Amino acid sequence: MSDATVLQQEIAVEQEHVDRVYARLADLRQDASRAEKEGYQLAGVGTFGALVERDAMVYHRARRRHALDAEYEGLVFGRLDLNTGAVHYVGRMGIRDENSQSLVVDWRAPAAAAFYRATPADPLGVIRRRMIQSARERVTNIEDDLLDPEAAPDDMRVVGDGALLASLSKATGTGMRDIVATIQREQDDAIRSPASGVTIVTGGPGTGKTAVALHRAAYLLYADRSRFAGGGILVVGPSGVFVNYIATVLPSLGEDTATLRSLGSLVVGYDAVRTDPTDVAALKGSLRIRRVLERASHDAVPGGPTELKLLYRGALLRLDNNELERVRRKALQRGARRNEVRGVGFDRLFDALWAQAKGSVRNLPEKREFEAELADRTDFRDFLRAWWPRLTPMRVLRWMAEPARLRAYANGLLSRDEIALLQGSFDDLAEHGPTIADVALLDELDELLGRPRQAQKKSGNPFHVRDGVQEVSTFSDRQAATRAQVVREEDYRDYAHVVVDEAQDVTPMQWRMIGRRGQYASWTVVGDPAQTAWSGDVDELDRSRDRALGSRRRNTYSLTTNYRNSSEIFAVAARVIRTIMPDLPLPSAVRSTGVEPVDLVVGAAQLPDAVRESAEKHLSDVDGTIGVITPVERRDEMAQWVAGLPERVQVVTALQAKGMEYDAVVLVEPAEIATDASGTRTLYVALSRATQRLTTVGTRDWTNR
Numbered sequence: 001m002s003d004a005t006v007l008q009q010e011i012a013v014e015q016e017h018v019d020r021v022y023a024r025l026a027d028l029r030q031d032a033s034r035a036e037k038e039g040y041q042l043a044g045v046g047t048f049g050a051l052v053e054r055d056a057m058v059y060h061r062a063r064r065r066h067a068l069d070a071e072y073e074g075l076v077f078g079r080l081d082l083n084t085g086a087v088h089y090v091g092r093m094g095i096r097d098e099n100s101q102s103l104v105v106d107w108r109a110p111a112a113a114a115f116y117r118a119t120p121a122d123p124l125g126v127i128r129r130r131m132i133q134s135a136r137e138r139v140t141n142i143e144d145d146l147l148d149p150e151a152a153p154d155d156m157r158v159v160g161d162g163a164l165l166a167s168l169s170k171a172t173g174t175g176m177r178d179i180v181a182t183i184q185r186e187q188d189d190a191i192r193s194p195a196s197g198v199t200i201v202t203g204g205p206g207t208g209k210t211a212v213a214l215h216r217a218a219y220l221l222y223a224d225r226s227r228f229a230g231g232g233i234l235v236v237g238p239s240g241v242f243v244n245y246i247a248t249v250l251p252s253l254g255e256d257t258a259t260l261r262s263l264g265s266l267v268v269g270y271d272a273v274r275t276d277p278t279d280v281a282a283l284k285g286s287l288r289i290r291r292v293l294e295r296a297s298h299d300a301v302p303g304g305p306t307e308l309k310l311l312y313r314g315a316l317l318r319l320d321n322n323e324l325e326r327v328r329r330k331a332l333q334r335g336a337r338r339n340e341v342r343g344v345g346f347d348r349l350f351d352a353l354w355a356q357a358k359g360s361v362r363n364l365p366e367k368r369e370f371e372a373e374l375a376d377r378t379d380f381r382d383f384l385r386a387w388w389p390r391l392t393p394m395r396v397l398r399w400m401a402e403p404a405r406l407r408a409y410a411n412g413l414l415s416r417d418e419i420a421l422l423q424g425s426f427d428d429l430a431e432h433g434p435t436i437a438d439v440a441l442l443d444e445l446d447e448l449l450g451r452p453r454q455a456q457k458k459s460g461n462p463f464h465v466r467d468g469v470q471e472v473s474t475f476s477d478r479q480a481a482t483r484a485q486v487v488r489e490e491d492y493r494d495y496a497h498v499v500v501d502e503a504q505d506v507t508p509m510q511w512r513m514i515g516r517r518g519q520y521a522s523w524t525v526v527g528d529p530a531q532t533a534w535s536g537d538v539d540e541l542d543r544s545r546d547r548a549l550g551s552r553r554r555n556t557y558s559l560t561t562n563y564r565n566s567s568e569i570f571a572v573a574a575r576v577i578r579t580i581m582p583d584l585p586l587p588s589a590v591r592s593t594g595v596e597p598v599d600l601v602v603g604a605a606q607l608p609d610a611v612r613e614s615a616e617k618h619l620s621d622v623d624g625t626i627g628v629i630t631p632v633e634r635r636d637e638m639a640q641w642v643a644g645l646p647e648r649v650q651v652v653t654a655l656q657a658k659g660m661e662y663d664a665v666v667l668v669e670p671a672e673i674a675t676d677a678s679g680t681r682t683l684y685v686a687l688s689r690a691t692q693r694l695t696t697v698g699t700r701d702w703t704n705r
Contacts, residue, residue: 007142010159014132015139017089018076021103022137024095025075076104078115079130083151090115108222116188123147128156184208190557191216193524195224195497197553201526204587205573205688206564209526210659213499214249216524217258220497231496231521232488233258236514238502239436240264240273241656246501259495263510264436266517267443268491274435275632275655278678280425282536284437285507287544288413290444295409296396297448298332300325302405305387310353310380312373315360317353324387327352337450338391345388350374393445394429397438401426440509443516493517502659503527505534508544515548523549530577530584531685533655535678562587562688564661568596569694573687580677597694604699607668608641614666614695615642615649621693624663629654629686631672638668654686664693671702 078090094106105112118126127148133141143160146152190212193199199216203209217235220228235250237243240262250258264272276284283289306321319327331345332338350371357364364370374380400406403423410419425435434442498518500506504527506514525545534541562570567589574586602610611628618626625648630638632653639651652660654673667686674683687694696702 006157007159010142010157011139014076014079014130014142017103018132018134018137018139020097021076021089021091021095024097024103027098028095074134076134077132078107078112079128079132080115080118080126081128081130081156083125083127083148088112088115106222108219113188113192116191117185118147119185120147123151127151128158130159184561184563186557186559186561187212187215190559191219193555193557195220195227196522197555198523198525198549200554200556201524201559202528202556203526203559204528204530204562205685206562206570206589206661207559207587208563209528209559210246210501211249212559213501213524213526214246217497217499218250221257228496229257231494232492233497233499234495234517234521235260235499236266236501237262238505238658239656240271241652242502242659245660259492262436263506263513264434264439266513267439267446270434270439270442272434272436272439274428274432275653276425276435276437278533278535278676280421281435281437281507282534283414283418283422284425284435284441285509285534286536287508287540289441289509290512291413292400292409293396293441293444294448296399296405297338297391297445298329298336299399299405299409300328301387301389301391302399302402305383308349308353308383308387310374310377312357313361313363315357315362317356317360319349319352319356323352324349328388337448340450342388342390346384349384349387391449393442393449394434396445396449397426397434397441398429401429437507437509440507440513443513444509447516493519495521497522497524499524499526501526502531503545504529504532505658506545507534507536508540511541511544511548518548519550522552525549530581531658531681533678533682535676560585560587562589564691565589565688566591566593566595566692568593569690570688572597572694573684576674576680576687577684580680593692595693597696599703600695600697601701602697602699607697607699608638610697611638611641611666611668612645614697615645618664618666618693618695619646619648622663624648624691625650626664626666627652627657627660627662627689628666628668629657629689630668634669634672654682657686657689660689661691662689663691665690665695667694667696669698669700670696671698671700674702 074092075095076089076091080088080090082088088102088111089104090107090112091104092107093104094102094109095104097103107115114124114126115129118124118129127146129145129147131143132139133143141160144158146156146158152158187208190199190201193216201209201212214235217233221233235246235258237246237260243260243262243265247260250256250260262271264270275281306324308317308319308324310317327348328345331341331348336344350367353374354367354370357370365373400409400422406423406426407419410422414422426438429438493516495518498514498521500514500523503525565573570587570589577584577586598614600610600614615626615628628638628642628649628651630651630653632655635651635653635656642649642651650662665686670683670686673686674680687696
């Protein structure tokens with residue numbers, strides 16, 4: 001019997017089971033919808049208790065229906081044939097038949113662990129592991145791993161070359177492809193790491209660090225939903241491009257409660273995409289900048305009043321600039337938060353005026369009445385608002401655009417060269433907003449300035465009626481309510497778990513920013529030291545990370561297999577990183593395409609055409625995405641060269657490419673990227689983004705550096 005015939009027969013076997021699963025899914029969806037409708041009838045009793053019961057039933061049934069809807073695509077993706085004779089199907093959610101017999105085991109359940117952990121050396125009771133590929137309800141292909149040949153029955157059929165390598169040849173699409181069906185044992189160890197403490201995952205390019213981090217978030221939500229859905233999971237990535245790239249993964253795993261943020265959008269009200277030059281970013285990321293910011297937060301307001309004159313009951317009360325400065329400094333002692341001690345500053349101002357009034361005002365009233373009379377005067381209130389206003393972090397950061405102020409704040413903390421380097425970096429704040437590095441400074445200023453006490457805001461839940469009751473009356477309301485199970489304040493900081501991806505690029509100041517949102521959290525931290533763009537003090541970086549993570553127990557995992565790149569592509573990237581880190585342990589690329597990367601050197605006038613032609617060629621070579629990776633400062637220019645090509649062509653900078661994956665890559669002007677050690681590490685990252693094809697195009701030969 002031919003291999004093709006065997007394949008079709010085995011597909012038919014799996015199709016029969018998949019049909020049964022989807023038929024059961026349709027029944028469950030119908031049951032959930034019916035129960036949801038029946039819930040509304042409870043309100044007919046007319047009591048408050050009936051409303052509460054109705055609301056609870058409608059909410060939970062609507063959420064169940066939403067979960068069933070979300071898991072439609074690729075619901076069943078695996079099968080385990082065990083040496084006990086049992087067969088387990090593995091999928092995105094657990095489903096039982098009408099007799100409570102398992103049709104599909106949830107991938108996060110202990111019973112499914114062997115699907116990821118079993119190996120030929122340790123089969124864990126698994127004879128055959130099968131990956132089932134499908135398009136909606138139709139099985140399109142299967143791939144088998146025979147893990148225990150000696151235990152296999154004579155009639156057991158084995159199809160394909162192995163599930164993992166088959167899955168790696170698939171196009172990635174525009175969003176990150178989840179690897180739930182192809183998680184391997186070293187990855188699964190990290191995913192199922194203990195929920196408490198800190199899980200640290202390291203590994204080179206293509207080892208699946210990001211996929212592990214996201215699947216770990218989904219696993220934690222499954223294993224202890226009340227803790228992690230209630231407290232929330234925060235996922236922090238390096239850029240907005242990266243966050244958009246991974247945004248489909250957790251929903252595809254049945255989880256949509258996690259919060260995804262880039263380093264540029266972690267502070268409420270900002271979504272920074274601009275980047276600073278490497279040396280400026282290092283200065284802004286250093287802890288030394290915190291003392292600079294602290295000085296700024298205590299400084300006098302630019303253009304503020306330098307004298308106070310009040311005519312009170314025929315006497316002139318006057319405080320000159322020196323006296324006003326003395327009052328302000330006395331109220332703003334080291335560690336004081338300016339917005340929080342505003343009242344203290346006003347009290348000391350009243351004290352200074354009272355001391356003058358006692359010597360010059362006849363028939364002086366009691367001090368309380370004196371203060372009340374002043375507070376009732378419009379001119380005095382105007383002075384207070386100008387002299388000690390409520391300050392926002394952005395307002396203070398803009399002060400540093402003034403050269404004299406920046407020099408004063410940085411004196412003794414930064415060198416003259418460093419001050420000159422920073423000079424001008426804050427000039428575009430008003431027009432273009434902050435850079436990614438500035439966002440951490442804004443968060444630090446928010447901490448230094450403090451916040452005046454405000455009245456508690458009303459619930460942000462649009463369905464809230466009163467405590468314990470939410471009213472959902474329309475279909476769209478019910479859909480939204482199923483996705484709004486926890487209403488958190490806008491600047492929420494009490495997450496139960498924090499995931500930090502591409503952690504090697506998080507600066508000391510950014511660790512402080514993230515740490516404020518994970519004070520009570522467990523952590524998952526993934527990264528690769530060899531890919532770091534940090535050019536500052538490494539010891540300071542390590543200390544800052546350790547302070548953010550606290551004294552929590554560490555669980556460390558190392559990923560050693562590169563599943564993304566072909567061996568031909570990774571060989572090029574490996575040669576680059578070896579030039580500065582010759583002893584670095586590198587992951588092993590597990591597959592070969594037989595296609596060598598292409599290196600083109602052209603004249604400057606021919607470069608635009610060469611880039612476009614390379615992108616067009618890759619459009620015919622691969623079915624998935626093509627990344628055109630450029631030097632940071634030339635992204636917009638080079639994007640014009642490929643304008644009008646299909647959306648599969650995506651233009652990103654070498655920094656934005658971190659964590660990304662493309663089926664083919666056109667890397668432009670690699671010599672402009674690798675200008676120093678930090679640039680060489682960035683080039684290493686850019687060279688290791690492609691799964692199938694790589695072309696480098698430049699005006700200089702970069703391969704013989």
